[in-house]
Amino acid sequence: MNSILKKVLFSYARLHVQPPYLSTVIDQSLSRIRSFPIQYRLLTYFIFFITEFFYRFSTLSEKKALALILRLQQASHLPGRIFISLLKIPVLLSLKKEYLKGSL
Amino acid sequence: MKFDVCIIGSGAGGALAAYGLQNTLGNIAIIEKGDWAKRNQDPLFSLQHYYRDQGFIGGLGKGFIGIPTGEVVGGTTTINSGTCFETPESVIQEWKDQLHISIERSELEPHFETLKTLLSIHPVPEEKISIGNKLFRNGVEALGFTSPSPLNRDEKNCDGSGRCPFVCPNEAKQSTDVAILPLFLKKGGTLLTQTTVTHIQEEKNKVLLFCKDAQKKSLTVECKKLIISAGSLSTPILIRKNKLGTEWKKAGNGLTVHPAVKVLAQFKNPLYSSKGVPQAIGFKHPSFPYLSFEGVFTPPQLASLVLPLDGKSLDDWLLQYDHVASFGVLVKDRGRGTVRHYPGLGLFIHYPLHPKDFLDLVEGARFIGLAYLKAGAQKVVLPFSGSQNEFLDFNDLKEYDFGSLKPSQLYAMGFHPLGSCGIKRVVDENLKVYGSDRIFIADGSVVPSSLGVNPQITIMAFALRLANYLKRQLKSSDSDIRES
Numbered sequence: 001m002n003s004i005l006k007k008v009l010f011s012y013a014r015l016h017v018q019p020p021y022l023s024t025v026i027d028q029s030l031s032r033i034r035s036f037p038i039q040y041r042l043l044t045y046f047i048f049f050i051t052e053f054f055y056r057f058s059t060l061s062e063k064k065a066l067a068l069i070l071r072l073q074q075a076s077h078l079p080g081r082i083f084i085s086l087l088k089i090p091v092l093l094s095l096k097k098e099y100l101k102g103s104l
Numbered sequence: 105m106k107f108d109v110c111i112i113g114s115g116a117g118g119a120l121a122a123y124g125l126q127n128t129l130g131n132i133a134i135i136e137k138g139d140w141a142k143r144n145q146d147p148l149f150s151l152q153h154y155y156r157d158q159g160f161i162g163g164l165g166k167g168f169i170g171i172p173t174g175e176v177v178g179g180t181t182t183i184n185s186g187t188c189f190e191t192p193e194s195v196i197q198e199w200k201d202q203l204h205i206s207i208e209r210s211e212l213e214p215h216f217e218t219l220k221t222l223l224s225i226h227p228v229p230e231e232k233i234s235i236g237n238k239l240f241r242n243g244v245e246a247l248g249f250t251s252p253s254p255l256n257r258d259e260k261n262c263d264g265s266g267r268c269p270f271v272c273p274n275e276a277k278q279s280t281d282v283a284i285l286p287l288f289l290k291k292g293g294t295l296l297t298q299t300t301v302t303h304i305q306e307e308k309n310k311v312l313l314f315c316k317d318a319q320k321k322s323l324t325v326e327c328k329k330l331i332i333s334a335g336s337l338s339t340p341i342l343i344r345k346n347k348l349g350t351e352w353k354k355a356g357n358g359l360t361v362h363p364a365v366k367v368l369a370q371f372k373n374p375l376y377s378s379k380g381v382p383q384a385i386g387f388k389h390p391s392f393p394y395l396s397f398e399g400v401f402t403p404p405q406l407a408s409l410v411l412p413l414d415g416k417s418l419d420d421w422l423l424q425y426d427h428v429a430s431f432g433v434l435v436k437d438r439g440r441g442t443v444r445h446y447p448g449l450g451l452f453i454h455y456p457l458h459p460k461d462f463l464d465l466v467e468g469a470r471f472i473g474l475a476y477l478k479a480g481a482q483k484v485v486l487p488f489s490g491s492q493n494e495f496l497d498f499n500d501l502k503e504y505d506f507g508s509l510k511p512s513q514l515y516a517m518g519f520h521p522l523g524s525c526g527i528k529r530v531v532d533e534n535l536k537v538y539g540s541d542r543i544f545i546a547d548g549s550v551v552p553s554s555l556g557v558n559p560q561i562t563i564m565a566f567a568l569r570l571a572n573y574l575k576r577q578l579k580s581s582d583s584d585i586r587e588s
Binding site: 015076078 | 148152157158160164166167168404405406408409412414415416418419420422423425448449450489490491510512513
């Protein structure tokens, strides 16, 4: 499970984070997931599993990965939005201004 | 352990009930699930340690509404914005007309006065108002409306750190852990922290509480009277689980949450909106009586969660966050939800956003965006996904048709869960659980309907009123408390 989590976190984090900070963000995101209340932690594992095995998220190009994120985020049905929120939250909470790509 | 009165929860209801009773009764215990808050922590630390389920709690219906509540000594008062409103006259009238509840404003007024002094409630001074709030005010005035007015807050020597919802770093906000509980402890009260009540048993002459302490050791507490003040999300669960009273099946219904959204605006120059009081001014729009506009600001560490964006747009807002102002709007909700607990799954809140509340919130968000654009914002972002949400031009936003938006596309929060054990449904007007002789409720769950304003003063006034009722009971010759 750990490798799936890392792959998905990396694929999402690289959309925002400069390469030197990726490992920091991934480590922090992993530790955040591990500290989630049990029911949300299990749900997050499940969502990461689905993301990797149904969407092959880690194999997508940055452009396609972002398109998928935006498609789910902009879905008018609720499950898509909850799904994508739980995928994004660990990384978003680990972001710092100086890590962002645009801060170069 | 034996007490005259046990109180579950140390927030607005529990702490004030204890305060009100203490001069008459010395032997009172408060049982609190959380621990004392550490000051001066990062907002993420506070979110992780002092919010119930790290802030993950939310209501599911046609959309998702986050419902953050405190799990810390002081309850949600420790992590709220500190705004103080007396119960609106119109709401008291509504209770009378629609729910046949005969609580008079005159009964509550003395308690409002007590609270004003006790919590040092006063309007936010002009110099403490955050720049983001002032810019909204400029925009509202430029649109031709009456100027928003400063809100009342409970604080002493606030230095405007802008971190009220993440534990005030210097104890300026007069949450119950700062203003009430130290007095309670000084007078000999007992506060059991990190203690969870797992089971409640009402017997003929006493109530037994079965608890687990921080080390998971079992603890039995006996009391003559029990006041449950665990909050609108936990109190109904305790009532239902333990089948307390005769109306326990109604507990958990009738939940209102004050659904709220916020709009962010980006300006050319840095604003440093996190300085100053973030929730300093309020505004009522004459065309939307159900809406209340209030200042709000999310610290940079959590900003990415409130932006309905991703990719470069998200990065741009995060990089420019020093240039960002924000304002929020809440609705006095017409929708009603339910709270339940399922073993293994935890809390489940069903909250269907009422269609009228949804439309009001969309228009409220548009109004905030327009006010900021009028005040000179370069762009604004509205709390919707799946629709255009960034606007640079005043007229574009004014004319934009949000008709296809659905509640599921709204980024909403509900900050004030109320009504899940409402008066005349689960408790009587004296807040006594129907069918019980010894169990009372004093928290947001008894508030019979949505207030449209921050409920902490209403909850506190109800708790003081309950304390008076119990003191009157004590004076009567057949009181078993006296025997104890």
